[in-house]
Amino acid sequence: MVKFDRFTLDNGLRVLVHEDKTTPMAVVNILYDVGARDENPNQTGFAHLFEHLMFGGSVNIPSYDEPLQRVGGENNAFTSNDITNYYITLPAENLETAFWLESDRMLSLAFSEKSLDVQRNVVIEEFKQRYLNQPYGDVWLKLRPLSYKVHPYRWPTIGQEIAHIADARIEDVKAFFKKHYNPQNAILVVGGHVTTNEVKALAEKWFGPIPAGEKYNRNLPQEPVQTEARAETVTSSHVPLNALYITFHMPARKTAGYYECDLISDILSRGNSSRLCLNLVKGKKLFSDLHAYHTGSIDAGLFVIDGKLLPGIDIHQAEQAVWEELEQLKKTLVADMELDKVKNKQESTFVFSEMNLLDKAMNLAYFELLGDADGFNHEIDKYLAVSTADIQQRAAKLFTKENSSTLYYLAGA
Amino acid sequence: MIDRTIAPAFRQIEKVDLIQAVPLKLDNGIPVYSIYSGEQDLIRLEFIFDNVNWDASRPLQASVANGMLNEGTATLNAAQIAEKIDYYGAFLQTEYTYDHSSLVLYTLNKYLDNVLPVVHDVLTHSVFPVDELEVYRLNHQQQIKVQLEKNDFVARQTLGHALFGSSIYGHPVTVTDYQELQREDVCSYFSTAYQPQNCIIVASGKVNDHVIAQLNSYFGEWKSQASYHKNTFGFTAGQGQEHYIEKPEALQSAIRMGILAINRSHPDFAGLQVLNTVLGGYFGSRLMANIREDKGYTYGIGSALVSLQHAGYLFIASEVGAEVCGAAMEEIRKEVRLLRDELILPDELALVRNYMLGSFLGSLENAFSHADKFKNIYFSGLGYDYFEHYVNTVKTITPQRLQELANQYLDFDRFEKVIVGRR
Numbered sequence: 021m022v023k024f025d026r027f028t029l030d031n032g033l034r035v036l037v038h039e040d041k042t043t044p045m046a047v048v049n050i051l052y053d054v055g056a057r058d059e060n061p062n063q064t065g066f067a068h069l070f071e072h073l074m075f076g077g078s079v080n081i082p083s084y085d086e087p088l089q090r091v092g093g094e095n096n097a098f099t100s101n102d103i104t105n106y107y108i109t110l111p112a113e114n115l116e117t118a119f120w121l122e123s124d125r126m127l128s129l130a131f132s133e134k135s136l137d138v139q140r141n142v143v144i145e146e147f148k149q150r151y152l153n154q155p156y157g158d159v160w161l162k163l164r165p166l167s168y169k170v171h172p173y174r175w176p177t178i179g180q181e182i183a184h185i186a187d188a189r190i191e192d193v194k195a196f197f198k199k200h201y202n203p204q205n206a207i208l209v210v211g212g213h214v215t216t217n218e219v220k221a222l223a224e225k226w227f228g229p230i231p232a233g234e235k236y237n238r239n240l241p242q243e244p245v246q247t248e249a250r251a252e253t254v255t256s257s258h259v260p261l262n263a264l265y266i267t268f269h270m271p272a273r274k275t276a277g278y279y280e281c282d283l284i285s286d287i288l289s290r291g292n293s294s295r296l297c298l299n300l301v302k303g304k305k306l307f308s309d310l311h312a313y314h315t316g317s318i319d320a321g322l323f324v325i326d327g328k329l330l331p332g333i334d335i336h337q338a339e340q341a342v343w344e345e346l347e348q349l350k351k352t353l354v355a356d357m358e359l360d361k362v363k364n365k366q367e368s369t370f371v372f373s374e375m376n377l378l379d380k381a382m383n384l385a386y387f388e389l390l391g392d393a394d395g396f397n398h399e400i401d402k403y404l405a406v407s408t409a410d411i412q413q414r415a416a417k418l419f420t421k422e423n424s425s426t427l428y429y430l431a432g433a
Numbered sequence: 434m435i436d437r438t439i440a441p442a443f444r445q446i447e448k449v450d451l452i453q454a455v456p457l458k459l460d461n462g463i464p465v466y467s468i469y470s471g472e473q474d475l476i477r478l479e480f481i482f483d484n485v486n487w488d489a490s491r492p493l494q495a496s497v498a499n500g501m502l503n504e505g506t507a508t509l510n511a512a513q514i515a516e517k518i519d520y521y522g523a524f525l526q527t528e529y530t531y532d533h534s535s536l537v538l539y540t541l542n543k544y545l546d547n548v549l550p551v552v553h554d555v556l557t558h559s560v561f562p563v564d565e566l567e568v569y570r571l572n573h574q575q576q577i578k579v580q581l582e583k584n585d586f587v588a589r590q591t592l593g594h595a596l597f598g599s600s601i602y603g604h605p606v607t608v609t610d611y612q613e614l615q616r617e618d619v620c621s622y623f624s625t626a627y628q629p630q631n632c633i634i635v636a637s638g639k640v641n642d643h644v645i646a647q648l649n650s651y652f653g654e655w656k657s658q659a660s661y662h663k664n665t666f667g668f669t670a671g672q673g674q675e676h677y678i679e680k681p682e683a684l685q686s687a688i689r690m691g692i693l694a695i696n697r698s699h700p701d702f703a704g705l706q707v708l709n710t711v712l713g714g715y716f717g718s719r720l721m722a723n724i725r726e727d728k729g730y731t732y733g734i735g736s737a738l739v740s741l742q743h744a745g746y747l748f749i750a751s752e753v754g755a756e757v758c759g760a761a762m763e764e765i766r767k768e769v770r771l772l773r774d775e776l777i778l779p780d781e782l783a784l785v786r787n788y789m790l791g792s793f794l795g796s797l798e799n800a801f802s803h804a805d806k807f808k809n810i811y812f813s814g815l816g817y818d819y820f821e822h823y824v825n826t827v828k829t830i831t832p833q834r835l836q837e838l839a840n841q842y843l844d845f846d847r848f849e850k851v852i853v854g855r856r
Contacts, residue, residue: 080438089716090784110791113443137729141729142725142731150732156579292511292515293515298512302564330575357520361519364519368475372539375798376799
């Protein structure tokens, strides 16, 4: 159980406080309700590039990192298709420094040309390092546009192509800031050795004077129901093994179907007693590794099968074997024991996650974005409510050829 | 109106409190170190064994014995082991490092009695079934093939070999190693290394009397049998060669360079950690500030000081645009040189001191992290006063002393320099 207090400033900034006196540290987590899905299709990768620019100095403070390090703090950030999340860990007695820094960059950035020049290069190197210069690194650059034809999930957070990042101009940066970075589009969570009263006073002092800005109203094109199977083949001399990827459209984060899909992925591939490991890796020896997982995105996401084949195995035979496992879930109810097993694992994972202050703060922010931070405390009930019949019905809807996109990633000369 | 150009006041960290490990012994003498914290009803039990009997002609026997502990005992097959652990929401993991092989159990206290018998079975009766070994062997060959396509992986292996030769620290794992692996080597390694006289247990979390009693009832009568010899290695520094592995189509080049230094048991270690932090040990470090934040050559660059049981070394690693590889190498050389030629200015050093103290405080998040700190000192033969020495060194080391350390330990010409990609 993660307890918290909650209040909202006049300018619309939502603030949550989680007191945890077992640590001498404090964390400050700010989630901005903007991700790669909010980008212009001709300027993909912008939300992530922008995240880098948030460290390039703000209107009154030339350096973000330096003053934070000087008080013993550390920070980082990440961007997903849905959100951009910034976080600080620092000794609790120096908490005010975090408020000073975070509020100034919410107020306004320095918009320095030098910072834009450098971070464009840094992000292009990140693009190469993580997506282009790695075996299978570009898989999501191919799987996303194969699976999504309309919804902006069709490009990854790094961007669709390097040119989109290379072309970013300072005017675009300013416009993006104005549109997305204001109190109404943000959720602030402060946790650790702090009190709600202290956080309230600091929030009023540093964030209170920031103008509310305009509320961004998201209106994204939704992905139409897929009606026929899709497939694509890629051959690369930079990969040593054939690989198979199959995606299926799955329900959005806030629906019951999400929990069913999450448990299905556990039944299929969580640990050594899971079905894909037992039957296809060890039993039939078709794959050297094989996983089922999902993107867990806020809008309708993807359920993914991802495997590397053993030498000499025909990829269509391997694919057929995967389908037999999926059909099995549609045909036969899973045993109560098997479902209980994956539910128990979810439950203990929640307990273990309470060991980590930053995780708690991030979860509170994310669940507040979904509608209510307290949802984090009731998340496990939603898993426990799933029945074996629910699993079977969900599998029947999920695992159809019409709902599938298959990528054959082949090792070539 | 507040003046946002003025930073709020702040304080340096005065003291750092550690939860000290309480030493106990099981009936057969296995040392148990208990780090108690009662906030959550969960525990972590680490069964840690020294790696022993290093034999360069059987390089995988220790890692495979460890990796396959969960894959079958005389009475349980791999799926049954996994099912018994998973059903109770527990996690049973193997961990292999250069110096140690561990089996780690995470469980809620209420299920300890259900899962501990499985842990006991795994540690005393693993059999490495022929079928499972075959799968393991095939699948790891596949993984190695993928890894060898990654420039940073090749650079890591190449540097390890340059520094540590064919010792356990330096052996570059190949596909052939897996092909030549013999089941009997794995079995004999298991029966030699996984013995009470080679074991310590580190227990953290809600380690109450019941936990200790259960450990004693399952492991207190375990007897040692075969004898083994400890791994011992000594290394001499090379000349500082360049090791270039060309990948004509690389978009980026992996740079990795390293030099033998000292490990935690040496009195200079804490000071060298400060120097390493200045150079490349945090986001604001000189390497990051210059090569990422000023030049934009890379997504990331850093350095680290590594303490092994029988050696210590410092390395610098990055992946840089292939066309700027030479320029990046030159900037790295300049930054290392600068530490030897010029005193660190007080302002920068003050920042690094505070950053390191905050980072140390922040690394003590829960019982598990306090246990990790204990392992650091235990395996270096140090006591808790090491942490006082560390904090004191971070707070007081002078620029002059740091310059001396740079001149003593960081000679750029003597670094082994690996480039994989294009230069």
